[in-house]
Amino acid sequence: MPxxxxxxxxxxxxxxxxxxxxxxxxxxxxxxxxPGLGYSQDAPRITVWNSVDxxxxxxxxxxxxxxxxxxMLRGASIMVSGLGYLLPDNPFMAYLEARVxxxxxxxxxxxxxxxxTFCRDERLEYHPHLRFAFMPRQEQKRTFRRNEQKLREMCAxxxxxxxxxxxxxxxxxQANQTARPIRTITLLK
Numbered sequence: 264m265p266x267x268x269x270x271x272x273x274x275x276x277x278x279x280x281x282x283x284x285x286x287x288x289x290x291x292x293x294x295x296x297x298p299g300l301g302y303s304q305d306a307p308r309i310t311v312w313n314s315v316d317x318x319x320x321x322x323x324x325x326x327x328x329x330x331x332x333x334x335m336l337r338g339a340s341i342m343v344s345g346l347g348y349l350l351p352d353n354p355f356m357a358y359l360e361a362r363v364x365x366x367x368x369x370x371x372x373x374x375x376x377x378x379x380t381f382c383r384d385e386r387l388e389y390h391p392h393l394r395f396a397f398m399p400r401q402e403q404k405r406t407f408r409r410n411e412q413k414l415r416e417m418c419a420x421x422x423x424x425x426x427x428x429x430x431x432x433x434x435x436x437q438a439n440q441t442a443r444p445i446r447t448i449t450l451l452k
Contacts, residue, residue, distance in 0.1 A: 267319040269434035271442055272381070274329065275308035276341065276367075277429040278393070283307050285423060289359075290395050293417060299406040300357070300396040304441050309341055309361050309391045311371060311430065312378055321381050322446055325432055328377040329448045332370055336450050339366035339427040343393055346411075346418035354407055355399055357414065358392035359421055367391070367427065 278286065286307040294302055317325075342362040348354040371389065398404050407414070431444035 267436075269317050269319060269322070269436070269445065272317045272321075272432065272434035272445075273310055273442070274312040274325070274378070275310045275431060275433055276427050277431050277444065277447065278307040278309070279425050279428065282343070282423050282425050286359075286393060286395075289417075289421065293395060293414065296413060296417065297406065297410040299403065301398050301400070301403050303394045303397055305394065306441070306443065307393050308431070308433065309367075309393065311367065311391075312374070317381055317434075322432060325378065325381055326446045326448065328374050329430055329432070332373045333430065333448055333450050335370045335373060336366050336427045336430070339364040341367075341391070341425055341427060343423040343425075344418075344421050346415045347390070347392055348407070349390075354404055355397065356394055357396040357398065357407060358394040359418060361391040361393060363389075363391050364427070 283306070290302060293300075341364060343359045344362075345360040347358050347360040349356040349358075368389075396403075396407070398407055428450055430448045430450070432446040433442045434445050435442050
């Protein structure tokens with residue numbers, strides 16, 4: 264039997280339930296105010312490392328690396344506020360900005376070597392965020408541009424802060440599914 268593939272695997276910080284509920288409410292308000300954007304169906308998270316399709320046997324060494332370095336994230340807190348979008352000249356993703364604690368930057372540096380086999384090296388500078396819209400089509404991009412000020416005002420009212428308590432390896436069993444946590448690493452208290 265062929266080994267199971269985990270599609271679109273990545274590593275991300277889990278968002279606590281109260282923030283996840285507020286995020287879903289925010290997305291619903293935006294969806295009503297600005298119909299026509301491609302709204303993210305993914306569960307909210309702060310991506311630490313992007314990855315690729317991996318074989319199931321890769322989960323164990325990835326988890327071991329995260330567990331070995333989890334102490335580095337003790338006391339880390341993430342602040343989410345304001346509108347951001349990727350590629351100003353041709354935006355294809357809109358998100359809530361996330362301010363990165365120094366512990367998360369150090370964690371990425373410490374895990375880089377061990378995870379380089381599994382994770383894609385970033386072409387762009389690391390920019391943590393909570394994505395709420397994905398805009399691959401030109402009409403979606405035009406809708407975003409026409410409503411950018413309205414979205415900016417809606418995002419200005421967001422001011423969420425939460426401690427980093429769990430990091431997870433996310434992925435999909437099938438290419439067309441929504442990503443979900445596959446392995447979760449709880450930080451030491």
